[in-house]
Amino acid sequence: MTRWQALDTLQQAGVSVFVSMSPTYPTMDEDDFHELLSYFRALGEVVVFHEPINPRGTNFQQYLTAAKEAGYDDVVTELQQMQDSHQYWVEYALKQLNTVQQVATRFDGLEVHSWPDEGLLRSTSGQLRSKLKAMQQAVSPESFSERETDTSPQQSELARDGESIDHLI
Numbered sequence: 658m659t660r661w662q663a664l665d666t667l668q669q670a671g672v673s674v675f676v677s678m679s680p681t682y683p684t685m686d687e688d689d690f691h692e693l694l695s696y697f698r699a700l701g702e703v704v705v706f707h708e709p710i711n712p713r714g715t716n717f718q719q720y721l722t723a724a725k726e727a728g729y730d731d732v733v734t735e736l737q738q739m740q741d742s743h744q745y746w747v748e749y750a751l752k753q754l755n756t757v758q759q760v761a762t763r764f765d766g767l768e769v770h771s772w773p774d775e776g777l778l779r780s781t782s783g784q785l786r787s788k789l790k791a792m793q794q795a796v797s798p799e800s801f802s803e804r805e806t807d808t809s810p811q812q813s814e815l816a817r818d819g820e821s822i823d824h825l826i
Contacts, residue, residue: 668700674703674704675703675704675705675706676697676700676703676706678693678697678705678706678707679706679707679709679710680708680709680711681757682710682732682736683710683732683736683739683749683753684731684732686756687759687760690760691760694760694761694763694764702767703767704769704770704797704798705761705767705768705770707757707770708774709750709753709754709774710736710739711746711774711776711777712739712740712746713776717736717740720736721733721736721737724736735749743780747780750773751785754792754815755814755815755816757769757771758771758812758813758814759814762814770795770798770812772793773789773792773793775793777789785815788815792812795812
């Protein structure tokens with residue numbers, strides 16, 4: 658049985674389904690996120706946990722090595738740029754958090770709980786840092802009962818559709 662079939666079977670049996678969409682890679686764009694979130698939403702009421710990749714620790718090196726071995730040169734280039742430039746990573750992470758939250762607004766019954774990295778918070782200031790801190794501290798929306806959960810205002814776009822987040826960086 659595939660993971661997808663297992664999730665679908667659990668959802669149909671009334672078990673709450675949670676999906677970890679992390680880490681997300683720098684080559685992923687709005688269309689990729691729309692496709693993934695469409696699949697997740699097809700499962701029913703779902704909570705998706707999202708975190709952009711961060712260039713520290715052994716996991717990052719494992720991702721880089723795996724991308725090299727698989728011949729994903731575009732991914733390798735992006736990961737190396739992140740490793741070489743902290744600012745490049747900051748801009749990527751902010752854009753991904755924003756894009757995923759924007760795309761999520763297209764789906765009723767889909768909650769995305771994003772996890773901004775602590776290093777990202779330390780690299781920002783002002784209104785942007787406040788938004789990221791609120792996002793980081795927001796209580797995730799999963800429910801283990803029949804009660805309704807409210808969408809967390811802290812888990813929302815950093816900038817609206819069509820707006821650039823560049824002015825926040």
